[in-house]
Amino acid sequence: MASTTMTRKPLQSRSQASLERMLAAARALMLEAGNEDFTLIDVSKRGNVAIGSIYLRFESKDALVRAVLLEELAQIAEDELVMFGTVKAKTSALEDFISNYVDAYAELLQRHAGMLRLAMLRAVFDPVIAGPGAASAERIAHNTTETILEYLTQSESPRAIEKAEATYLIIFSTLARELRLGFTGHSAHHVDWAFLKRELARMCLAYLKSDD
Numbered sequence: 001m002a003s004t005t006m007t008r009k010p011l012q013s014r015s016q017a018s019l020e021r022m023l024a025a026a027r028a029l030m031l032e033a034g035n036e037d038f039t040l041i042d043v044s045k046r047g048n049v050a051i052g053s054i055y056l057r058f059e060s061k062d063a064l065v066r067a068v069l070l071e072e073l074a075q076i077a078e079d080e081l082v083m084f085g086t087v088k089a090k091t092s093a094l095e096d097f098i099s100n101y102v103d104a105y106a107e108l109l110q111r112h113a114g115m116l117r118l119a120m121l122r123a124v125f126d127p128v129i130a131g132p133g134a135a136s137a138e139r140i141a142h143n144t145t146e147t148i149l150e151y152l153t154q155s156e157s158p159r160a161i162e163k164a165e166a167t168y169l170i171i172f173s174t175l176a177r178e179l180r181l182g183f184t185g186h187s188a189h190h191v192d193w194a195f196l197k198r199e200l201a202r203m204c205l206a207y208l209k210s211d212d
Helices: 013-033 040-047 051-057 061-089 094-123 127-151 160-179 193-209
Strands: none
Touching (some): 013 040, 013 051, 013 061, 061 127, 094 127, 127 160, 160 193
């Protein structure tokens, strides 16, 4: 957690528990409202913590919001590592990887969609969130591209790198649009989630295996 988000770190288990309640309360309020329109009094009531305790840890509501979002980004990073390990463990060919990856990545994004939406909105004006957010986006794009290339060799496709990079962009852009990541409105053409994952995987696989 970035030091700019917290004025004092807890040293005792009781203080740590209080901090966790603050973060959980703020996170719940953000998810319920879909924005940052809450007060520290709301956090105090929801988390059953004294308002003075909140100010002891965070100098402002902005600092608390940053801490919540940075914690979420860190959790996403952990979940991505688990996801890649799980997908690779049951993958033996490009066909398996694309199908398993699209399904697993879609579920990961859906699970974190509410907080990702808020992180993306704040990243526009807050460099404390923009930096880790950009790093997170670059990491998943790189890992996905490199894994695709493990199954799609240069001998099979002269444009293997370009196609692997484009495939990730297609997958993320499609899922992000459906989950309204980076958008404030509802998706104009909502589709069945299982159908979207299945057909997206089929299209990406066909693209990767197509003649250049």
